[in-house]
Amino acid sequence: MERTNRAYLRRIRYALQWLIFAMVLYSGYRFFVFVRELEQGLIPSVSRPPSIEGFMPIGAFMALKLWIAKNVFDPVHPAGLVIFIGALLLALLLKKSFCGWICPVGTLSEGVWKIGKRTLGRNFTLPVYIDYPLRSIKYLLMAFFVYVILVRMSPTAIEAFLNTPYWKVADIKLLRFFTNMSSTTMVTLIVLFVLSLLYKNFWCRYLCPYGALLGLLSYLSPFKIRRNETKCISCGACSRNCPSLLPVDKRRVIHSPECNGCLTCVSNCPAKGALDMGVTGRYRIRPEFFIVSVMVLFFSLILIARMTGNWHSGVSYDELRSLVPYIDRLSHP
Ligand code: SF4
Ligand code: SF4
Structure with missing residues (x-):
């Protein structure tokens, strides 16, 4: 057997994941400052970071339907x-x-189960x-959201x-959900944290509808882990x-919607040529x-959006400032 050591793949992954996580955290901090200054009636000293909108995938799903149906x-x-879309x-x-590779919730979840493994000796x-x-x-x-958005809601609605x-x-409401946390939210988050310490990726594996949708779409991906x-x-x-x-050592091809394409299996395989990402055998x-493709595809989309004026919100700061005092009264129509 020819041996190989691809542990460097894990180091690349952790570096990219935590770099993206740090960027998202910094955006979250800037958004916090931005909202606080708006609430005080000030002209914000920082610009609103658009990337925080990534935490609203349900609205984005609706927006995708509108874009396809009405080109808006x-x-x-x-x-x-x-x-x-990315x-x-x-x-x-x-x-x-x-x-x-990208989702900051996935990165955090992975960090938490690793802490659990270190402190308890196992997951x-x-x-x-x-x-x-x-x-x-x-x-x-996921089926509920797909049904409501694709079947029940017309493009006009x-x-x-x-x-x-x-x-x-x-x-802003989402930010307040965390900054003005109710006791129910706090207890829920603590329970999730404890479960994430004990079980690998508890949130992603059992509860995240966004991941479920991506997993089902990933069946269509030509790339699969192949042994x-x-x-x-x-x-x-x-x-x-x-x-x-996943039982990677028992399958020739990993078709599972649970496979994140993280390459952890590939990076741990000691036998050269035994395990890779591939289109066919x-x-x-x-x-x-594979890693470069993921990063280039995702971040070039953001670059294109910035260059074509589809990244920054069209809502003015003045309009936001006028809405902020009534925010608790604004509910889902
Ligand atoms: S099969 Fe490999 S690439 Fe897929 S989730 Fe498991 S470790 Fe990651
Ligand atoms: S594919 Fe899995 S079981 Fe086979 S050599 Fe690589 S790590 Fe070991």
């Missing part, structure tokens, strides 16, 4: 739509790599008869919603290290090429 690109939260395109082409797994029904929750939530004052301040049985030495390192608990791609 949501001027209120365009960055949210751009990020949503995540969908990644899933269609490059597995669920938005979750594995736990739920028995199959609990794991399967729990995993269906995220698909049920979506356009009306995206023009409401509620949608204009939806990002070459003639070179595999059956050491099991791939399965032991897969954060999605013959056409395997270098992992570096």
Whole structure:
């Protein structure tokens, strides 16, 4: 057997994930300052960071339908739509790599289970008869949103919603959800934190409807993790290290919607040529090429959006300042 050591792939991944996480955290801080100054009736000393709109995928899903049906690109939260399109395109082409490489919630979730593993010595797994029904929750939530947005809401109704004052301040409402946390929210977050310490990626595996949608789309991705049985030495390192608990050492191709394309299995495989990302058994791609493709595709979309004027919100700061005093009275129409 020819040996290989691709641990550097993990280091690249952690570096990219935490860099993106730090950027999102900084945007969150700037948005906090921006909103606080608006609430004080001041002219904000920092500009509003558009990337925080990535945390509103349900509205972005509606905006996507409106864009397709009426060719109207949501001027209120365009960055949210751009990020949503980026995540969908990644899933269609490059597995669920938005979750594995970019999503800050996924990065945080991974950080938490690793802390759990270090402090408790291990992570736990739920028995199959609990794991399967729990995993269906995220698909049920996803089906609900898909049904409401694609079937129940007409493009005209979506356009009306995206023009409401509620949608204009939806990002501020989301911020307040965390800064003015109710005791129910706090208890829910603590429970989620504890479960995430014990079980790998608890939120992503069982509850996230966004990930469920990306996972189903990723079935269509031509790239899959592929194992070459003639070179595999059956050491099991791939399965032991897969954060999605997939039986990589038992399959020739990983079709699962749970696969994040994180390449953790590839980076842990000691046998050269035994495990790779590839289109077919013959056409395997270098992992570096996969990583560069994920980053280039996602960030070039953002660049194009910036250059074409589809990144910054069209809502003026004056309008936001006039809405902020009434924000608690603005509810979902
Ligand atoms: S199969 Fe490999 S690429 Fe897919 S989630 Fe598991 S470790 Fe990541
Ligand atoms: S594919 Fe998995 S089981 Fe086979 S050699 Fe690589 S890590 Fe070991």
